[in-house]
Amino acid sequence: MMAIGELKVCLLGDTGIGKSSIACRFAQDHFYHNISVNHHAQPEASFMTKTVPSGNDLHKFLIWDTAGQEWFHSLGGSSEGC
Numbered sequence: 001m002m003a004i005g006e007l008k009v010c011l012l013g014d015t016g017i018g019k020s021s022i023a024c025r026f027a028q029d030h031f032y033h034n035i036s037v038n039h040h041a042q043p044e045a046s047f048m049t050k051t052v053p054s055g056n057d058l059h060k061f062l063i064w065d066t067a068g069q070e071w072f073h074s075l076g077g078s079s080e081g082c
């Protein structure tokens with residue numbers, strides 16, 4: 001029987017640095033050239049998952065993609081302690 005481990009990932013950073021693009025590339029294996037058009041309809045954060053086999057186990061990535069620096073700064077503006 002396979003064990004499933006959950007790994008939580010939160011993408012933080014300035015607007016336009018490619019957070020959504022790398023998340024979609026990893027979770028959906030696709031690069032959207034106009035990803036910002038759809039992503040900006042979501043004001044705070046989007047969520048996606050991907051399950052990856054590793055040996056006899058499964059790793060389930062839980063990925064939160066935040067909307068950019070405005071939301072990041074409302075958290076306190078620092079990534080220290082993450």
Ligand SMILES: Nc1nc2c(ncn2[C@@H]2O[C@H](COP(=O)(O)OP(=O)(O)OP(=O)(O)O)[C@@H](O)[C@H]2O)c(=O)[nH]1
Pocket residue numbers: 013014015016017018019020021022032033034035036039040066067068069
């Ligand atoms: N050429 C190139 N363009 C990229 C790459 N990664 C992202 N982009 C482009 O850069 C722009 C911004 O990418 P996003 O993924 O929306 O960046 P973001 O950090 O999620 O931006 P916010 O949602 O505003 O916080 C988009 O037009 C992407 O297509 C890359 O590796 N190469």
